[in-house]
Amino acid sequence: MTGHAVVIGGGISGLASAALLAREGWRVDLVERQGAVGGRAGVWEHDGFRFDTGPSWLLMREVFEHFFALCGTSLDAELDLVQLDPAYRVFFEGYEDPLEIRAHRAANLAAFEAVEHGAGDALDDYLESAREVYVLAVRRFLYGTFASKRSLLTRDVVRHGRRLTSLLTRSLATHVAARFRDHRLRQVLGYPAVFLGTAPDRAPSMYHLMSWMDLADGVFYPVGGFGSLVAAVERVATGAGTRIRTSTTATAIEVDRSGSRPTVAGVRVVGPDGRTDVIPADLVVGAADLHHVETALVPEDLRTRPEAWWSARDPGPGAVLACLGVSGALPQLAHHSLFFTRDWSRNFGDIFDHPTRVPDPASAYVCRPSATDGSVAPAAHENLFVLVPVPADPGIGHGGFDGAGDPTVEKVVDAAVAQIAAWADVPDLADRIVVRRTIGPADFVADLNAWSGGALGPAHVLKQSAFFRAGNASRKISGLLYAGASTIPGIGLPMCLISAELVLKRVRGDRSTTPLPEPVAR
The missing domain is CATH 3.50.50.60 (FAD/NAD(P)-binding domain)
Incomplete structure (x- = not known):
């Protein structure tokens, strides 16, 4: 037809x-x-x-x-495409040194082991499980329309039935905590839940397959x-x-x-x-x-x-975004940098539990594509994209140019800039910003018809x-x-x-x- x-x-x-x-x-x-x-x-x-x-x-x-x-x-x-190495850098509240996730699995096993004795072997087992579930998901779930329930009754799905049931009914946070003690490693393995529009204690542990992608399979960037x-x-x-x-x-x-x-x-x-x-x-x-x-x-x-x-239904998180043009170099930041607050339960609870509120302090993500691609910023300048997860609530407001967005949006961005400056040791970051545009949940509604102002889906x-x-x-x-x-x-x-x-x-x-x-x- x-x-x-x-x-x-x-x-x-x-x-x-x-x-x-x-x-x-x-x-x-x-x-x-x-x-x-x-x-x-x-x-x-x-x-x-x-x-x-x-x-x-x-x-x-x-x-x-x-x-x-x-x-x-x-x-x-x-x-x-360029494979990033480091894939990303993680800054943790209360710790001076960040953790780098590299382009190769062996380097990440060593990095985990350096943080917690035995974590290298535990990560090796974790990634092998993630790879197996990833392969099964690609073969039986991601590319199926579910137009027929019989499509799920394949030999490999039935063989893994008990394991899949456990992975679907147990949270990612619980799955990770059973294998790693250090809360920093738990955060690295739990944060992919944010890519999925939820929190580690709300995402099924089936999604530990996500760690296969960034810790073993590679993170890429299109020039x-x-x-x-x-x-x-x-x-x-x-x-x-x-x-x-x-x-x-x-x-x-x-x-x-x-x-x-x-x-x-x-x-x-x-x-x-x-x-x-x-x-x-x-x-x-x-x-x-x-x-x-x-x-x-x-x-x-x-x-x-x-x-x-x-x-x-759950619309997932909203986000406050900032596009920042910065004068001078920022070697303290990788192409991708993550800033994790210590009290994650509170951070995610603020976003997802009713009544919701904007987290303070908040975890944040920073992309510095100028670390890899000179075409995205003028010479002697850096390009920063900042994302702060917030509730999916258009009432948080619209963004704007040069601080002219709604007060809550601008306050979130000001706090993120201060956080990056302090944790990554860039004390003059705010003074070096030459371009600033912010985007809030209300902009996701106005520009994208996004349900509840959700940033992802x-x-x-x-x-x-x-x-x-x-x-x-x-x-x-x-x-x-x-x-x-x-x-x-x-x-x-x-x-x-x-x-x-x-x-x-x-x-x-x-x-x-x-x-x-x-x-x-x-």
Whole structure:
């Protein structure tokens, strides 16, 4: 089956869905309400600085290789990837010396052993378990649509049934604490839960597989920044025939009710000239925030997940972001640096427990891409991207330029700058800032229609993981599919690329759980 497809949303998942459908023979229109594609993977340029305002870690390299192979090209042809070493540096409250996570597994075993006797061997066992679960997840969970429950009854899943049950019902924090005593090592192994939109004591221990990625498999960076990744996916989409319409807002999904089952008929849009139009469609892919698609674009009586469903779900954390241009060098910071407060329970409780509040002190993440890529900042300057997890609460406010954002947002950034200055020994950091832009949870709502102002997508707690996560097909409207971080398989750039492949699988009626076969190179 082919015809006319309309993709709503020009983030990575929308662009990737458009590319795969166009290569399948569909005529594809992609509509994006912003003036440029990218979605959460945005880029902001100012005074010679180029800031990535979203994803900044590239993990699971093989997912990117596979996607580009499906598009008839290769990762090496489209991007220049650099493996980071150190992968990241961790600063801990109350400790003078940071811990460096290196590019190779052996170095990380030695680093753990230097902190805690026996932790090197314990980490070796931990990573081997993480690798086994990762391989199983890729083979049986990440690339499956769960259209058939029988897809889970494979021999390897059944064989690991008891282990998987334990990993799903035990928290990551508990899993880590049973193996390591030093709280710094526990934090290093627990922090990937934040990538999953949750806390270590809320994430299933199945997600210890994440440590295989950053402690053994490698952390990468695309030269030019993550905007180069967006440009590459856009390039393969348009090269396959996709027509991209920016500054075009989808306002409704039109439905044909004349048959035995409601079917998509088109997408109503408002174009850059302010005129309303309907783009006919045989297939619609909602690659924008799923809450927005279902509660604002789908007719109320045909919503798979009404507002009441969402009210019982976890939107994950919000974030306060800062794009900082800094004069002079900052060798104290690695490409990626993490700043962990000692009292993590309080930090995460502030974010996720009701009533929520902005943590103080707060853990923070700092990206310094100018450590690797001279193109992202003027000569003799550094590019810093700061992220502070906060509650998913638009009431925290909007950001702004040069301190003109809402008071709570600016206070969070001021505190983060002071924290970085003190912990990393850069006492004059605040005085060296020459460019400052902040972004708050209210901006995620205004710019991305993000549910509750969430920064990443629905949290990967048990009831929102794997086959419990929102599926990628409407239960009430034929021809309406979903892609992106809100749906299966979940949060993050690799997951968004896989979600596009799951759209293609739905269209084909493919119920396999493994990646699609790649075209044979000629």
